Amino acid sequence: MKKETIKMLLVEDDPAHIDLVMRGMESSSKKFEVSIAYSIQEAKDSIKKSKPDIVISDYLLPDGRGDELVAFANRAFPSVIITSYGNPKMAVEILKAGAMDYVVKSPEMFLDMHHIAERVLREWQNILDKKKAEEEKKILEEKLRRAERMESLGVMAGGIAHDLNNILGPMLMLPEIIKEEVQFLSRQISLENSELKALVSNIDRDITLIEHNTKRAIKVIKDLLAMSRRGRYEFQPLSVNTLISSSIKDPEFIVLRRDKPRIEVETRMQDDLPCIAASSIHFQRVLYNLYINSFDAMDIEGKISIFTRRAFLENPYIAYEPISAGDYVVIEIRDNGSGIKKENLSRMFEPFFSTKKQSRKSGSGLGLSVVHGIVKDHNGFIDVWSEEGKGTIFSLYFPALEEKIEANPLESTKRMVRGGTESILLVDDEAGQLFIAKRALSMYGYNIEEAANGEEAIKKIQQRQQNPFAMVLLDMMMGTMDGLETYSKIQSISSAIKVLIVSAHFAPEMIRVFFEKGISWLAKPYTKESLALAVRKTLDGEKA
Template identity: 35%
Template sequence: MASVDSARPDFEALKRAQQALRESEARYRGLVEGSIQGISIHQDFIVRFANPAFARMFGYEAPAQVIGRNALTLVAAEDRDRLEAYSLARLHGEPVPSRYEFQGMRRDGARVWIEGVISLTTWDSRPATLATLFDLTERKQLEQQFLQSQKMEAVGRLAGGIAHDFNNLLTVILGRAELLLHRLGAEGPGRRDVELIHATGRRAVALTQQLLAVSRRQVLKPQVLDLNAVVSGLSPMLRRVIGEDLELAVALDPDLGRVVADPSQIEQVILNLVVNARDAMPGVGRLTIETGNADLDETYARQHAGARPGPHVMLAVSDSGAGMDEATRARIFEPFFTTKEWGTGLGLATVHGVVTQSGGNIWVYSEPGRGTTFKIYLPRVEEAASPAPAVESTVERPRGSETVLLVEDDDDVRGLAREALEEVGYTVLDARASQEALTLAARTAGSISLLITDVVMPRMGGRALAAGLARVRPGIRVLYVSGYAPDAIVSHEILEQGVAFLPKPFTPLALAQKVREVLDAPGAGAA
């Protein structure tokens, strides 16, 4: 009887220990099952245990779908040998990293960046490997987008550095060629050679503008746009661009919102994407252009650097071509990267630059053999679309008789501009520097209707000159010219309201038209 009584406390203690063990296991299971990190145990590379987060990380709905699988099948092919070597060395007691990164393969074939924290454990009394996995995909995407942004900034500094001098040279080449063509007449000797010089100069201008677009430093002239109208207006030309063997399908949302963008640049974006799609389908194929309204959420904004949540307008260009692998897709927006033998590598980089400078975001989806889709998202606005600009009906240089003060530190550009303006009737006072211009204006008895000034000049820039001249000649009008778009010209990457600006390189025709436009605009007169 005594022995039975003495055994009762041990039985009660055992019950308490079992209850504590069950509670501990429940807490442990709750922590593991509810963890946002993927947790798994594998033995001989076979998954023996996995929590729900581990299954979701690889695109599965439940742990049962991954238990029993070879863990190496969840790893990208290029990382499998490395991870297998780590695991075998760890089991043999050899020193290996306990924390490392690798790429996993989701059920749908997509890749996921993972950081693994690995240690030894046991399973059924045999050695096993415990893996705690962290999803780094979003961070890696942001890092890649940040690196891309840095590359763009580097190209921007390069473009900004060369654009001023290069555009000065192109202004003289194009301007002199145009003056010569005007003097030669339709059948003049050597006209074909001069036309070739002029056409080659225009090609150089296009390359310079692409560099500035890539670097997001070009001067934009935004207005409220209806993208449906832009696509519809381009469609006839796009059908000629893609040829007869490719089918062009256009699906436009009739309730599409409006965006604020430079219409000529958006047209260039569409054209570049269509040409890229055409080149991806050397035989027959289908090219689709779509528009629609979209609301971007916080998740999308976090995963795409520069994107903002809220209402947007979507423009999509899709093709049924060869598609791209991940390595190519990661580099398609890099300046000068191309998979074409004849390409410059600036087409898609220009698209990225224009969309980004317009406050939008571009996303691409592509798989080898399954085509490519580019989706552009631009912020949606509620204003009505701006009216289309009037088409110029004449190519004759408009004339004038006013007095113009021309300030330009490049002698060749200044000489060209003076000659071009004098040919159409203006009286031109020219100066090489701002101080010289102020002195010349003070000595001039008559009125001066217009100041034409380069923006960036030694010692005193164009804005300071205009301010100083306005104090003594308060009615004078100002036209700024420049070969690049620094902060002095561009505010928030668009032309400041009320500032007349003519980008270099310009032709005598463009100069005469702009001068006439500024002089004829409502407002103050000569001073």
Template identity: 30%
Template structure:
């Protein structure tokens, strides 16, 4: 703004210089004309005034660097005004007074603004009126013959020069203003375009900041959710480890006792129930391991339709239907459904938990629909757990007509123990958390659509596979697991685990010995070699399973070893297997599972 004012002031200053220089030219001719008039009409006082004003103009031009703009402009306008008033008073309408007054008004408007121009115009009009009244009432009179003056060459020359120079001064001033205003308008237009461009950039920046703020908020939400899940997962992992160790006896001893009982013993039924209870508890621990997402997952090619059929034919589904007799269950399964690679047991649990969760959301009559389909996604779109990327997917969708979910429920639906189900009918409260862990383990995606009072639809996207399903091998009977007196060393820090393992191995025909830690085991192996070592991965205090195996592999490179873990498949387990350690056996193990794993390791070909 200040720059524009400075430009306008510079224009006025230039015009003022031109005005003074034009006045010097006009004054020069005016002096000559005055001297010429003196020869016609005689010497007059106004001629002396002309000469005096001309000298002032010349002096002002010479000393203009010492005078301010306002002073020089006032001098110019004042002198032209005096020339106009004196001209009218001395020469009447025959002189140059009227053009001089007009020029003074124009210059006053240009240099000092509209208000100053109005004041100048009023002042000129008043002076003209007073002089005309003075002539009218004979206070003033022409002391020369107008006819002689008007017929003189000097009068016409004076009029011509006055009109040309006066009009030229006005035209130059107004033209300069017009040109400069045009330049200013062009600059202003350019500036407006620049401002519009800056405004667009500012809007884009604001939109980008809003987008980044939304992304930041979404990431913070995901981070909080992940941190919450991680805390619960760490707790669950520790609990799973301890529970698996505790369950060793509940699952293992019934097998040992049954092996010693006659086939018709009435105790067998009770022992089987005890074993089943232990296995159910182990299944809950398996859910916790899925939550931790470090559980031992055996992946194979499977088909979700087969797993759906397996669940619909199970006692668990019949039990669920008995709890919800007014709920209609309907399925739509794609007959050409693609296969997928994954853990059948975890996917089966996912199907079970989704159906159970949907049924629980309907308090009375309702309808639950399970759909399977193929979907080839060509363009990514947002899901519950992030963007659903392009690719071929097998989709499992469960839709209910229940109560729906509020935004808060949507936010927390996969958190452990966040449940509104009926106590005693709805499992552990980990169902949807297990679904979350399973989907993440299989690199899948989740999409949820729900409105309060209108039901919920949950779609699970599993990556599809074009591989064919391989028929499972027929499991051998228990006699195939029996040993021939091979020596097996059990290394475990939990006494109950050592006792159960030794009992089971002895029952299977092996010669078993148990030690509590890696340090003792290394000393034992110096004198008593073993055909196979059953090594616990997590042991306190002292050497854990990985450190123990590293030392065993260094001393006895051909030593056969399998890992037993009550926690999960950690990086340390994988490191041990990379060093040459064999299979991993998950606690609590049954007689059949232990026998199969040991037999497999003893009969396998070992690369030295």
């Protein structure tokens, strides 16, 4: 086995002492490569040229004192000071200056020099290891504090999203219903009267504005849920190249380019990449938020580069965050914009943390927090490089799939929604939610009854055992008896009754329970069509 060479600089002006030190070093079991300097200046020149692993220096030299080298090197390596005339006061001063040891010259000391050097190197390594451990501890503590902040913000965001989704439910669905009713009325009456025609037009315009702004509010809520990692995902094998190609043709991206036409956009995507397990809708939001970040980093002109590649990591990789070993598909989005200050890098994924003015295209202002939440929910990792005045690189690592079959992320989910005449029990402690669900499902022909809580629902189901409900539309978050408890009691009465659980907020552990029990579920707020489709699928025995 080849020995590691240790570079030692000996600073000594007495040839006899140099000879004795060299004899002592010959006895070392380690391989020392010794360089000689006869003065402080020679030593400084040698250190500038090549940093030694250890310095052994005489205290008194023709052009200065040996402890000057300790300050000169800024403790970049261990130093040992040797002297013929030592005293305790001098020893204290030298050690306080940063030397690792202070040794008085003697024949025995010269012969034992290799032991002194080896001991000092061990002690120095212990110091370095301790410093490294302390630094790593500080980094881990900061990451823990950051994770705790994100977790507490996520819990808060999830709770806010739940309440807002319940509030916005009627505002999302009622415009659909009102517009249909206005259109029906307009067909039934004569619109030759210009004032009446203008009134119908104004109603339609006003309702459309309410609908548009409600959808904007819901988008903010979805960002909150994505940031808090509590959104609903439908994963399928997808090609990142296809997703990127689609994203840069999207109207929102085209608007970004139109507003800053002198910013160049290039794509370089590796062929034959494996698919990843992704939710197309969420993935597009990741890309769009990063595009916004890059465009906002450049005032008038610049360049955005979008790369894809495959990466095999044999060992964990310490990047912005630790990346586990594995096979990854990597997306890199680069810009040569203003960059991010070093002190802001550690906080860049915190919600609402920003050093730039909020633009009208920044959406909820959660930007990078949304990116972080969605990437984590895809079991992915993020690396970031940024330097002020040079630009930023975001590298997203997603686990590669072995299967090659790609689902079509652009395939329309639209389908004709079939109604029915089955009896459905609606269970919700929000009167507004009961109202809109009943309005919507009645329009599809279903027979609807209502219950304001779980206890009332169980009573109604028990009373109708001879003519049971075909399905129960059950809210998850209710007072004394929540959705899961109500579901269990319904199943104990009759396992033939289908159940569709709805909620404005689904925690990940809740979703796992649904999968384990095979329960269909639907996120609030829902549109008339999405509710009707989920109900029909549940009644037909399909997964909603």
